[in-house]
Amino acid sequence: MSLASRSGLRLVGDVGGTNVRFALADVTGPTPRLFACQSSLCADYPGIEEAIEHYLRSVAAQGARPRAAAIAVAGPVTGGATELTNGLWRMSEAALVDAGFPSARLINDYTALALSVRHLEPQDLGSIGGAATAVANQTVAVLGAGTGLGVSAAVRDGQSEAIATTEGGHIAFAPSDDIEIEILRQLTTQFGRVSLERLLSGPGLVSLRWALGRIAGREAEPLSPEQIVTRATAREDALCVESLDRFCAIYGAAAGDIALVYGARGGVYLGSGIAPSILGWLRQSAFRSRFEAKGRFAGYLKAIPTQVILHPYAALLGAAQSLQSGQGARNVTMAADVP
Structure with missing residues (x-):
């Protein structure tokens, strides 16, 4: 037919x-x-x-x-x-x-x-840490770095569900160490206010590499997000490796913050274009450790699974x-x- x-x-x-x-x-x-x-x-x-x-x-x-x-x-x-x-x-x-x-x-x-989350099968997801199974009927959060950074949640109370549609990708970037403080300083000269999307997106990966180059005292040659990922995964360029490592670390920290905001005990899902293409890198990166590094709430985050949406x-x-x-x-x- x-x-x-x-x-x-x-x-x-x-x-x-x-x-x-x-x-x-x-x-x-x-x-x-x-x-x-x-x-x-x-x-x-x-x-x-x-x-x-x-x-x-x-x-x-x-x-x-x-x-x-x-x-x-x-x-x-x-x-x-x-x-x-x-x-x-x-x-x-x-x-x-x-x-x-x-x-x-x-x-x-x-x-x-x-x-879409309720319709995803195990083969549609790639785990990057946390509990093997999520707590049923609990809130889930979704975020994803692609051309921009999207954030939403399916807020659940055990009986009903409401979708929280947000512009959470534009909340302020919160640095977690001295290097990220310096990254913030560098990007402030370029953008003024620095949102998460300024780092967690395809253009953000380019900006992140530029800032790390400036911190190291060198002007990095212009590369596209795809070129940065390709050179990093091939271990051909130390600055690209450092950029992708830092990207994943910041991604994990942001995902943990979003999980706390929504109380996402049902899991955190990464969507959009970049995460599926770097799933292996995310697994060996600081993503999960930074996701859980929330002080007194580290135990709370430890129980929350983080997964990449692989369904195209x-x-x-x-x-x-x-x-x-x-x-x-x-x-x-x-x-x-x-x-």
């Missing part, structure tokens, strides 16, 4: 600062099912409407155009509209309706990731879940023993 002949499929999307992903979703069962997942560069299209049209043509679905769409976006959604924090697209639910979707919803991409389309699962449950950041009845 072709996709064009299937009735009831919904369009789901995930728009980041670099990539846009789409799928057709069946939301009739307990777990959404995705079909025809595709990923493209945002830069290839002037806007989301053009990206959607190209996708629907490519999967031969224009003959059975989905009547509902849910798009996860990397930016705050206000009044059904958003502008990407680290991109050029402007999007609105009204424009999607005008483009032919009678029902359209925009949700934050980390709202979508928080909604997890945000699409969450967007589909928002259609399935008819909610974005509103309360829903919990399934038993969700992860």
Whole structure:
């Protein structure tokens, strides 16, 4: 059976600062099912409407155009509209309706990731420490460094769940040792206020390497985030190794702070683009030790598992879940023993 002949499929999307992903979703069962997942560069299209049209043509679905769409976006959604924090697209639910979707919803991409957690299987996750299993029906936190830094949580009380959609990636960076204090000084000269996203993102990794070079008294040659990771993992460049090590340490410290903020005894999940590509490095780095290094609350953090989301389309699962449950950041009845 072709996709064009299937009735009831919904369009789901995930728009980041670099990539846009789409799928057709069946939301009739307990777990959404995705079909025809595709990923493209945002830069290839002037806007989301053009990206959607190209996708629907490519999967031969224009003959059975989905009547509902849910798009996860990397930016705050206000009044059904958003502008990407680290991109050029402007999007609105009204424009999607005008483009032919009678029902359209925009949700934050980390709202979508928080909604996806209940649907992730063991093979969709990579452990980087903590308890072997999370405490069932307890709050989970999600954060992830990619083009920017996203933060959300699925807040649970044992009977219900609400998604906390936040701009937590823009809280202030808190240095933990003398080197990080000096990193903060260096980046303050460049940015003024230094948020976590200034370090925990692709551009942040570049800034971190620049600052460490300045501290060492050398001007580092410009490299992309991908080049830094490649040179570090190949052990070809000492400054890249130091940068990636420090990135992971700061990531762990920030994840531990977020776990404390939300009381995330159900686990902390790392999403977005960078963590899956450096899973092995995260495991041997100071990530977990810095996650737990919270003084009197070290024991509290020690029991919380930290895992990387490996599912490449997890945000699409969450967007589909928002259609399935008819909610974005509103309360829903919990399934038993969700992860």
